Amino acid sequence: MRRLAVLVVAPVLALMLTAAEPPAAPDRPLADTAQEARAQALFKNVRCVVCQHEAIADSPAGVAGDMRRLIREEIASGATDQQVRDDLVRRFGDYVLFTPPMRAGTWLLWFGPFALVVLAVGVLIARSRRRAIEPPPLSPEEEHRLDELLRNEKLRRDPDATSPHDGR
Amino acid sequence: MIAEFGAFALALALALSILQTGLAAAGRVRRSPVLAGAGQGAALGAAGAVALAFGALIYAFVTSDFSVSNVAANSHTDKPMLYKVAGAWGSHEGSLLLWCLVLTVFGGALARARGLPFGLKASAVAAQGALGSLFLAFAVFTSSPFTRLDPAPVQGASLNPLLQDPALAIHPPMLYAGYVGFSVCFSLAVAALIEGRAQTAFWPAWGRWVRPWALASWALLTVGITLGSFWAYYELGWGGWWFWDPVENASFMPWLAGAALLHSAVVTERRGALAGWTVFLALLAFTFSMLGAFLVRSGVLTSVHAFAVDPKRGLMLLAILGVTAGAAFALFAWRAPQLKGGGLFAPVSREGALVLNNLFLTAAAATVLLGTLYPLILEAASGATISVGPPYFAATFTPLMMVAFVILPAGPLLAWKRGDLRGAMQRLAVAAGLAIVAALLAYALWEPRKAFAAAGVGMGAWLILGALAEVAERARLFRASSAEVLRRLKGLPLGAWGMTLAHLGLGVFILGAVVETGFKAEAARALTLGQSVSAGPWTVTLDDVRVVEGPNYLAEQGRLTVRPSNDRGRAETVTAERRFFPAGGQTTTEVGLDFRGLDDVYVVMGERAGSPAQPAWVVRLYWNPWARLIFLGPAIMALGGLLSLLDRRLRVGVGPRRRKTA
Numbered sequence: 001m002r003r004l005a006v007l008v009v010a011p012v013l014a015l016m017l018t019a020a021e022p023p024a025a026p027d028r029p030l031a032d033t034a035q036e037a038r039a040q041a042l043f044k045n046v047r048c049v050v051c052q053h054e055a056i057a058d059s060p061a062g063v064a065g066d067m068r069r070l071i072r073e074e075i076a077s078g079a080t081d082q083q084v085r086d087d088l089v090r091r092f093g094d095y096v097l098f099t100p101p102m103r104a105g106t107w108l109l110w111f112g113p114f115a116l117v118v119l120a121v122g123v124l125i126a127r128s129r130r131r132a133i134e135p136p137p138l139s140p141e142e143e144h145r146l147d148e149l150l151r152n153e154k155l156r157r158d159p160d161a162t163s164p165h166d167g168r
Numbered sequence: 169m170i171a172e173f174g175a176f177a178l179a180l181a182l183a184l185s186i187l188q189t190g191l192a193a194a195g196r197v198r199r200s201p202v203l204a205g206a207g208q209g210a211a212l213g214a215a216g217a218v219a220l221a222f223g224a225l226i227y228a229f230v231t232s233d234f235s236v237s238n239v240a241a242n243s244h245t246d247k248p249m250l251y252k253v254a255g256a257w258g259s260h261e262g263s264l265l266l267w268c269l270v271l272t273v274f275g276g277a278l279a280r281a282r283g284l285p286f287g288l289k290a291s292a293v294a295a296q297g298a299l300g301s302l303f304l305a306f307a308v309f310t311s312s313p314f315t316r317l318d319p320a321p322v323q324g325a326s327l328n329p330l331l332q333d334p335a336l337a338i339h340p341p342m343l344y345a346g347y348v349g350f351s352v353c354f355s356l357a358v359a360a361l362i363e364g365r366a367q368t369a370f371w372p373a374w375g376r377w378v379r380p381w382a383l384a385s386w387a388l389l390t391v392g393i394t395l396g397s398f399w400a401y402y403e404l405g406w407g408g409w410w411f412w413d414p415v416e417n418a419s420f421m422p423w424l425a426g427a428a429l430l431h432s433a434v435v436t437e438r439r440g441a442l443a444g445w446t447v448f449l450a451l452l453a454f455t456f457s458m459l460g461a462f463l464v465r466s467g468v469l470t471s472v473h474a475f476a477v478d479p480k481r482g483l484m485l486l487a488i489l490g491v492t493a494g495a496a497f498a499l500f501a502w503r504a505p506q507l508k509g510g511g512l513f514a515p516v517s518r519e520g521a522l523v524l525n526n527l528f529l530t531a532a533a534a535t536v537l538l539g540t541l542y543p544l545i546l547e548a549a550s551g552a553t554i555s556v557g558p559p560y561f562a563a564t565f566t567p568l569m570m571v572a573f574v575i576l577p578a579g580p581l582l583a584w585k586r587g588d589l590r591g592a593m594q595r596l597a598v599a600a601g602l603a604i605v606a607a608l609l610a611y612a613l614w615e616p617r618k619a620f621a622a623a624g625v626g627m628g629a630w631l632i633l634g635a636l637a638e639v640a641e642r643a644r645l646f647r648a649s650s651a652e653v654l655r656r657l658k659g660l661p662l663g664a665w666g667m668t669l670a671h672l673g674l675g676v677f678i679l680g681a682v683v684e685t686g687f688k689a690e691a692a693r694a695l696t697l698g699q700s701v702s703a704g705p706w707t708v709t710l711d712d713v714r715v716v717e718g719p720n721y722l723a724e725q726g727r728l729t730v731r732p733s734n735d736r737g738r739a740e741t742v743t744a745e746r747r748f749f750p751a752g753g754q755t756t757t758e759v760g761l762d763f764r765g766l767d768d769v770y771v772v773m774g775e776r777a778g779s780p781a782q783p784a785w786v787v788r789l790y791w792n793p794w795a796r797l798i799f800l801g802p803a804i805m806a807l808g809g810l811l812s813l814l815d816r817r818l819r820v821g822v823g824p825r826r827r828k829t830a
Binding site: 027029040044045047053054055057058060093094095096097098099100101105106108109110112113114116117120121124128 | 404414515523527530539543546553554556557559
């Protein structure tokens with residue numbers, strides 16, 4: 001009886017064991033989901049150093065896999081995101097991060113767009129000030145002529161206007 | 169024989185383009201309609217000759233004529249017919265020929281355009297001919313696709329399998345039609361600078377002539393970029409649709425400049441103002457197109473889809489870019505101070521709003537330019553290598569555009585010359601209120617809570633509701649009788665509908681982009697048959713894997729069941745493939761997509777893992793909420809451009825429709 005039980009149970013158990021044990025995946029996610037989420041977020045900002053413009057999150061290259069493993073190991077050993085980034089930059093250079101560094105050589109890159117907007121707004125304000133000189137008020141004769149012109153039906157209509165006030 | 173015929177047609181096209189330039193210019197100088205007409209005839213002839221050359225190349229691809237080296241390098245007898253044809257523009261040489269085809273066909277259309285004054289047209293045809301001559305010379309002397317191979321190989325090397333995709337087969341023609349369509353705006357701008365009309369009446373008319381070309385190019389470019397993005401989304405298998413890759417940026421810069429041009433040309437057309445700025449943008453749009461061509465083909469960029477080329481060709485392209493853009497901008501610097509200012513306007517006015525639009529669109533284009541070129545410049549200057557990727561653009565491009573989007577719906581509600589800001593804000597109050605409610609609901613209801621994504625939802629809703637509010641305002645909705653509202657809606661010009669659709673499409677795109685970016689979820693696991701992986705509210709089970717044979721590939725095809733994790737809802741079966749192309753030795757993924765309402769459940773079959781006895785496959789699962797809107801939005805925008813194009817007022821030679829007065 002006992003022997004029969006073993007005969008029946010053993011294969012089932014073996015099957016369950018193999019099913020329960022995940023097959024070796026190229027990427028082993030961290031057990032801690034919070035840590036894994038941090039790792040995934042970092043992967044998106046790290047460039048695969050042998051690929052063209054690809055993040056290691058997307059790249060199938062072997063090096064990208066190694067870099068993912070490295071980052072996971074560092075996170076598992078308690079490194080902060082900043083420490084991981086610093087370590088990557090130490091190993092591979094600034095090139096490895098999709099966020100360019102902020103230093104004297106990249107100020108133009110980071111602040112150029114906003115400086116351009118500020119400059120353009122400044123120019124516009126300066127020009128509108130220059131233009132803002134109001135024309136002198138109309139003399140009574142001119143007012144009279146304007147009234148006459150406005151009475152002329154043909155001139156009042158602008159056939160090509162699409163402003164919200166047309167057709168009124 | 170056919171390759172020699174093609175080479176001859178290409179050389180003929182070059183000769184005709186040079187003739188076009190010479191004859192049209194001589195006609196302009198001598199005020200001779202005969203000479204100018206001959207120039208226009210040469211333009212049509214050049215278009216015909218390039219079309220023949222292009223036809224010859226397609227014929228060589230269709231018949232798999234491997235004695236032509238370009239066919240041998242990019243085709244294969246096993247390839248399906250669509251990709252044999254598409255192979256014609258799959259290489260540097262072939263796509264340059266496509267570029268020349270679009271350039272000369274647009275040139276031919278310009279030569280046939282009616283209603284343009286004699287001098288302007290002759291100058292524009294000459295300028296377009298000069299552009300054609302330069303690019304055709306580049307094609308003939310350095311990049312002819314008709315070079316023969318001796319002995320001819322028995323089999324070709326095949327097209328990169330990643331490019332063997334329906335969306336990508338039509339992506340380059342669309343993209344190039346957009347890119348190169350801006351060449352006509354460029355030529356018209358050069359012509360306007362040469363003619364240098366000081367009369368104020370000239371510029372509104374010029375604005376009207378340049379707008380249809382800008383609209384057509386911009387709409388085609390929108391379609392082209394969207395197709396490319398959609399291709400990247402489902403073909404690369406990375407779950408993303410825009411990577412701020414330098415080549416993507418190269419296509420985005422002319423798009424932004426073109427969008428700015430569209431808006432500023434309206435001001436020039438209606439009010440005669442901003443003439444100099446509109447001319448500048450017309451030059452800039454095509455300059456960005458040429459810059460993109462240089463970046464993609466010279467090999468200076470590392471990108472997923474840069475053409476592998478030698479630097480000599482890059483240098484030639486740089487020379488073309490320098491000569492054309494340099495000459496045009498020098499002309500601009502010389503003539504621009506003489507351009508008359510046109511109509512005056514108050515800061516708060518339709519013109520003022522469009523100036524702000526241009527300010528932000530141009531700043532956005534400059535940001536993309538800076539982000540694309542800065543690594544190159546920095547490396548050349550200091551040897552330091554940096555990468556500029558999505559985080560940079562999220563910190564610079566996105567805030568700039570957000571400010572522009574806040575202002576956008578108010579613009580169309582402001583009157584020309586002097587607008588009523590308070591009135592516009594009152595009319596938008598309902599839209600603004602609803603948009604804020606949408607943002608708050610998005611923040612409260614969606615887990616995990618994300619403030620930025622919720623604000624983005626509000627922004628998308630603001631754009632959509634703002635566009636609708638503008639239509640409602642024009643139709644006097646809720647204020648006039650329904651018959652009157654209907655009559656007003658019918659009376660709206662197509663251009664107005666086009667604008668509304670384009671703005672609405674932008675809102676739709678923003679909604680899709682922020683929801684997808686903010687709330688998407690992904691998971692990857694090695695699955696044996698019967699196992700599952702979950703992401704977001706979806707669970708995917710690997711049911712079956714089998715080997716299938718395609719026309720030119722072998723594939724491992726996984727059948728997977730997608731079901732809601734809470735089991736409330738139907739289950740669907742999708743197939744995802746991992747294809748191996750023996751001809752090039754490459755592997756590609758064929759994504760399994762389950763469309764669920766606006767969401768995509770996106771499944772990628774990865775490499776085989778596990779033991780031979782217990783095989784497993786790495787399955788990557790993405791839940792991309794509202795991803796449908798990302799591609800629907802730009803389609804609506806392009807449709808808006810098309811509608812505007814059909815507006816009577818933009819048809820050259822057709823007068824404005826007389827309105828019956830109410």
